[in-house]
Amino acid sequence: METSLVLQNVLTPPVLFFFLGTVSVLVRSDLEIPAPLPKLFSLYLLLAIGFKGGHALQDSGLGGQVIPTVGAAIMMAFLLPLICFVILRVKLDVFNAAAIAAAYGSISAVTFITAESFLENQGINFDGYMVAALALMESPAIIVGLLLVKLTGPKNRPNSRNIRWREILHEAMLNGSAYLLLGSLLIGFLTAAYNPIGIEKMQPFTGKLFYGAECFFLLDMGIVAAQRLPSLKKTGSFLIAFAIFMPLFSAVLGILVSQALSLTPGNALLFVVLCSSASYLAVPAAMRMTVPEAKSSYYISTTLGLTFPFNIVVGIPLYMGLVNTFIPSTL
Numbered sequence: 001m002e003t004s005l006v007l008q009n010v011l012t013p014p015v016l017f018f019f020l021g022t023v024s025v026l027v028r029s030d031l032e033i034p035a036p037l038p039k040l041f042s043l044y045l046l047l048a049i050g051f052k053g054g055h056a057l058q059d060s061g062l063g064g065q066v067i068p069t070v071g072a073a074i075m076m077a078f079l080l081p082l083i084c085f086v087i088l089r090v091k092l093d094v095f096n097a098a099a100i101a102a103a104y105g106s107i108s109a110v111t112f113i114t115a116e117s118f119l120e121n122q123g124i125n126f127d128g129y130m131v132a133a134l135a136l137m138e139s140p141a142i143i144v145g146l147l148l149v150k151l152t153g154p155k156n157r158p159n160s161r162n163i164r165w166r167e168i169l170h171e172a173m174l175n176g177s178a179y180l181l182l183g184s185l186l187i188g189f190l191t192a193a194y195n196p197i198g199i200e201k202m203q204p205f206t207g208k209l210f211y212g213a214e215c216f217f218l219l220d221m222g223i224v225a226a227q228r229l230p231s232l233k234k235t236g237s238f239l240i241a242f243a244i245f246m247p248l249f250s251a252v253l254g255i256l257v258s259q260a261l262s263l264t265p266g267n268a269l270l271f272v273v274l275c276s277s278a279s280y281l282a283v284p285a286a287m288r289m290t291v292p293e294a295k296s297s298y299y300i301s302t303t304l305g306l307t308f309p310f311n312i313v314v315g316i317p318l319y320m321g322l323v324n325t326f327i328p329s330t331l
Contacts, residue, residue, distance in 0.1 A: 054188020056128020
């Protein structure tokens, strides 16, 4: 890993604001973000990245590497939870292993957004169609996690026959973040195709404001992540090690797939980040509803308290270093 990449990443405003939020908890400052604002900024970031991705997708078209890359991303969303489950079953019961596996098979949109900002700061090009991969990787992991519980859990599990699969699939595929991402992607695509002036009108909202909103949101994420740190003690050394090892393992798989797809370095980094990040919003919400036997402190504290900060601060530049080594730029 190139030390300069880590330093450049750490000294960017979004990451520095993340540290500011983290330190505020550690020094017991009374800094807090009013509850509606983080949700608002989260929705804004998803809308902006989806709209810009749709615009870029219209420019690039659906040919070339678009379909193979999105297909590979969906494949990884099915495969990674299975690998996680096998590893986690060494120490954990079926319910906890499945819930954590689903979280680590899914994605973190904020980590993806931070990786995009990193690439922009480095002057490395990437394609907007990667947003489609982001939107489509969340649901498969939830489905796999629930199927693992259904197939490997106790046959006499209370209420196991009362699982409403139609509602679960609806939640997995049409939860708020996935719906907004896909909808914004479609709107950006259609606007670029039939009303190009609309792109120009949206630019101040989706362009110039984006970086500041990201900083504000990461300030809140720093506060939330630091608040989760005490819960890590309850998970034990096995899960703490897993929360670091699994992103690295997934990143290696992502690089191998990126090589096979002949992705550019920028797209390869985004693909690797999608593979190595973990969900701390959509998946925990689904698991809390459908797998109450799993301890939420396990799958939330590991993803949000450790994996998310690791990826934001160290992981992204580390993965970029690996991408530069194994997928050198052709320019």
